[in-house]
Amino acid sequence: MTAYPHLLAPLDLGFTTLPNRVLMGSMHTGLEDGRKHFTAMAAYFAERARGGVGLMVTGGFAPNIEGWAKPFAGTLATQGAARRHREVTGAVHAEGGRIALQILHTGRYGYSPLCVAPSRIQSPISPFTPRELSARGIERQIRAFVRCASLAREAGYDGVEVMGSEGYFINQFLVTHTNQRSDEWGGSYTNRMRLALEIVQRVREATGPDFILIYRLSMLDLIPDGSSWDEAVQLGEAVVKAGANILNTGIGWHEARVPTIATSVPRGAFAWVTKQMREALHARGVTVPLVTSNRINTPEVAEQLLADGHADMVSLARPLLADAHFVVKAREGRAQDINTCIACNQACLDHAFQNKLASCLVNPRAVRETELVLRPAVQRRRFAVVGAGPAGLAAATALAERGHEVDLYEGSDRIGGQFNMACRIPGKEEFSETLRYFGRRLEATGVRLHLRTRASVQALMASRPEAVILATGVTPRDPRIPTDEGAPVLSYVDVLLRGAPVGERVAIIGAGGIGFDVAEFLVTPPGHSTTLDLPAWLAEWGVANPAEVRGGVVPPRPTPPARQVTLLQRKAGKLGKGLGKTTGWIHRAALQMKRVEMIGGVNYERITRGGLFVSFGEARKDGQLIECDTVVLCAGQEPLRELEAPLRAAGLVVHRIGGADEAAELDAKRAIDQGTRLAAML
Numbered sequence: 001m002t003a004y005p006h007l008l009a010p011l012d013l014g015f016t017t018l019p020n021r022v023l024m025g026s027m028h029t030g031l032e033d034g035r036k037h038f039t040a041m042a043a044y045f046a047e048r049a050r051g052g053v054g055l056m057v058t059g060g061f062a063p064n065i066e067g068w069a070k071p072f073a074g075t076l077a078t079q080g081a082a083r084r085h086r087e088v089t090g091a092v093h094a095e096g097g098r099i100a101l102q103i104l105h106t107g108r109y110g111y112s113p114l115c116v117a118p119s120r121i122q123s124p125i126s127p128f129t130p131r132e133l134s135a136r137g138i139e140r141q142i143r144a145f146v147r148c149a150s151l152a153r154e155a156g157y158d159g160v161e162v163m164g165s166e167g168y169f170i171n172q173f174l175v176t177h178t179n180q181r182s183d184e185w186g187g188s189y190t191n192r193m194r195l196a197l198e199i200v201q202r203v204r205e206a207t208g209p210d211f212i213l214i215y216r217l218s219m220l221d222l223i224p225d226g227s228s229w230d231e232a233v234q235l236g237e238a239v240v241k242a243g244a245n246i247l248n249t250g251i252g253w254h255e256a257r258v259p260t261i262a263t264s265v266p267r268g269a270f271a272w273v274t275k276q277m278r279e280a281l282h283a284r285g286v287t288v289p290l291v292t293s294n295r296i297n298t299p300e301v302a303e304q305l306l307a308d309g310h311a312d313m314v315s316l317a318r319p320l321l322a323d324a325h326f327v328v329k330a331r332e333g334r335a336q337d338i339n340t341c342i343a344c345n346q347a348c349l350d351h352a353f354q355n356k357l358a359s360c361l362v363n364p365r366a367v368r369e370t371e372l373v374l375r376p377a378v379q380r381r382r383f384a385v386v387g388a389g390p391a392g393l394a395a396a397t398a399l400a401e402r403g404h405e406v407d408l409y410e411g412s413d414r415i416g417g418q419f420n421m422a423c424r425i426p427g428k429e430e431f432s433e434t435l436r437y438f439g440r441r442l443e444a445t446g447v448r449l450h451l452r453t454r455a456s457v458q459a460l461m462a463s464r465p466e467a468v469i470l471a472t473g474v475t476p477r478d479p480r481i482p483t484d485e486g487a488p489v490l491s492y493v494d495v496l497l498r499g500a501p502v503g504e505r506v507a508i509i510g511a512g513g514i515g516f517d518v519a520e521f522l523v524t525p526p527g528h529s530t531t532l533d534l535p536a537w538l539a540e541w542g543v544a545n546p547a548e549v550r551g552g553v554v555p556p557r558p559t560p561p562a563r564q565v566t567l568l569q570r571k572a573g574k575l576g577k578g579l580g581k582t583t584g585w586i587h588r589a590a591l592q593m594k595r596v597e598m599i600g601g602v603n604y605e606r607i608t609r610g611g612l613f614v615s616f617g618e619a620r621k622d623g624q625l626i627e628c629d630t631v632v633l634c635a636g637q638e639p640l641r642e643l644e645a646p647l648r649a650a651g652l653v654v655h656r657i658g659g660a661d662e663a664a665e666l667d668a669k670r671a672i673d674q675g676t677r678l679a680a681m682l
């Protein structure tokens with residue numbers, strides 16, 4: 001008996017049977033882009049094969065240089081390259097897994113002067129204008145796809161995924177927004193979808209019937225002039241007839257102004273689109289397995305979607321970065337032990353877009369499987385960890401996992417530190433999953449947790465640890481702005497943790513991650529996070545049913561803000577510049593929808609009972625009063641490490657991690673990574 005009968009049911013593809021309904025969706029990790037990374041890639045996928053995933057898809061490989069996502073991006077176009085892939089496929093097969101290679105031609109999205117497209121129309125997210133392909137050029141691209149698929153088969157892959165969505169090359173042919181050709185590749189829809197069909201049909205012919213061919217179908221473009229629903233269904237049916245044996249769901253072009261995978265997107269937010277496609281295809285007699293995707297991060301959500309007939313498989317990408325053993329844990333009834341992806345993008349997508357190797361905020365071992373190894377300790381020793389925020393939790397559990405004896409001291413009545421504030425922000429509810437996970441890890445690894453215990457130097461000395469790990473975190477910075485007696489000033493901790501009453505008009509001092517979070521908290525009426533209310537979220541971001549509106553976009557209908565908020569910073573320029581590469585725009589857009597006023601380049605002159613006086617420029621000119629009844633300080637943090645000097649003076653070895661080590665630009669990614677790495681070394 002299992003709690004997940006649909007998720008764990010095998011899937012018969014005719015020539016092969018997948019052991020369950022979990023597809024590891026394609027995810028660019030950066031390992032694709034260098035020969036030197038193939039051993040790491042083999043270890044990365046092998047660990048996930050051991051974790052029981054039914055079928056995995058690699059990050060995208062270009063079929064030729066015109067298809068490059070960026071110069072020298074991973075390409076599979078020669079026999080020599082195919083030989084290197086054998087290390088990956090061999091490692092996966094040795095673990096009993098299955099793996100398909102994704103063929104990704106980025107078309108006009110390529111960050112490369114060599115990029116090509118159906119028409120010479122630059123995308124809003126690339127500085128390069130694509131070269132318009134001639135008919136011969138198009139034929140060359142098709143042949144490159146076919147060659148890439150054949151080489152993948154030679155390299156031992158169980159299949160390929162043809163990337164037909166997200167606004168990439170094939171997608172660019174499908175819609176008039178990017179295809180303004182008048183030859184046989186443009187104009188009518190039959191012409192515009194010819195490229196997709198030629199590719200699928202010729203790939204199938206070249207690779208034979210016993211090869212998995214997934215087509216990623218854009219079911220909801222989320223751009224004006226995107227595909228109509230009838231066109232998407234017509235294409236779905238046609239690619240299956242042309243030889244695809246699994247259809248995966250693509251949601252939103254990269255240039256779409258609707259978040260599709262960020263943490264504020266409700267779980268399973270787009271599964272209804274796959275369900276609608278599945279029903280439409282079934283009505284036409286097409287019963288190929290459909291995969292649903294986007295923000296499916298727990299076995300419960302996945303099971304429910306499959307049980308309700310939304311799809312035949314679920315695609316998880318980031319959740320398998322966060323926990324390679326997701327499937328095994330679900331199978332063994334240990335879902336509570338899963339390290340849940342919180343959809344923050346901070347170490348995966350943000351890294352990929354910064355040309356850094358991806359990893360995972362909650363699992364720094366992801367994509368570092370060969371480098372960051374928690375080996376059993378040669379000798380069991382005793383460690384004291386002070387502070388149970390993300391850094392302390394990571395260090396304590398990793399040390400204990402290695403076999404050390406660990407005492408973890410926490411002054412408050414709960415673990416989690418700053419995460420206890422993060423999970424109260426509307427749209428960041430997922431962060432509580434990390435607290436649940438670490439709570440379980442503490443129990444499983446046998447860490448002795450001492451809550452409501454401020455560790456003193458004497459007590460620490462008496463416990464005779466090998467070393468003390470100082471993870472005492474941060475304290476909010478006081479920006480020391482002249483303040484009148486009785487003026488209404490609060491810190492973000494008062495607002496988020498202590499439930500301090502806040503007025504109708506608020507000025508927030510500091511527009512870093514926390515200033516933005518506090519603004520989001522204050523403009524949202526209590527209990528009205530749209531992340532927990534799918535219809536409200538869809539309305540807020542202007543997502544419509546593509547069967548009713550071409551492309552599925554309509555004007556956003558945000559709920560009115562709960563308060564009038566002004567967000568300020570001293571730096572000139574755009575607010576929120578330092579936020580996540582792939583999520584900053586979402587935070588900015590969300591606050592703009594709530595009419596938050598954002599003002600940069602200010603000097604804070606005085607806080608009075610009537611509001612906040614600011615001036616501008618070095619000359620401190622143009623003073624103005626921002627009328628408000630509450631001022632909230634979000635001016636960064638200072639490290640808390642007063643224990644360090646006395647501990648060292650007493651002769652103890654001390655290691656600092658997290659905010660206690662470096663408060664500037666502290667984030668949980670660095671904290672967890674630093675705690676884990678330290679624990680691996682000790």
Ligand code: NAP
Pocket residue numbers: 477478479509510511512513514515516517568569570571578579580587634635636637664665666667668
């Ligand atoms: P932060 O990102 O360092 O921002 C601090 C803000 O305070 C800045 O806007 C800064 O802008 C202002 N500031 C600094 N010193 C000041 C002073 N003396 N007087 C007045 N203003 C001052 O810190 P945070 O917002 O506290 O966030 C801490 C960390 O948590 C961040 O590094 C972030 O990585 C992480 N976090 C991220 C997110 C997210 O990405 N969504 C959310 C929450 C937390 P000016 O100097 O221009 O005034």
Ligand code: SF4
Pocket residue numbers: 318319321322340341342343344345346347348349359360361362363
């Ligand atoms: Fe998920 Fe964040 Fe990890 Fe990416 S970094 S896999 S979004 S938890």
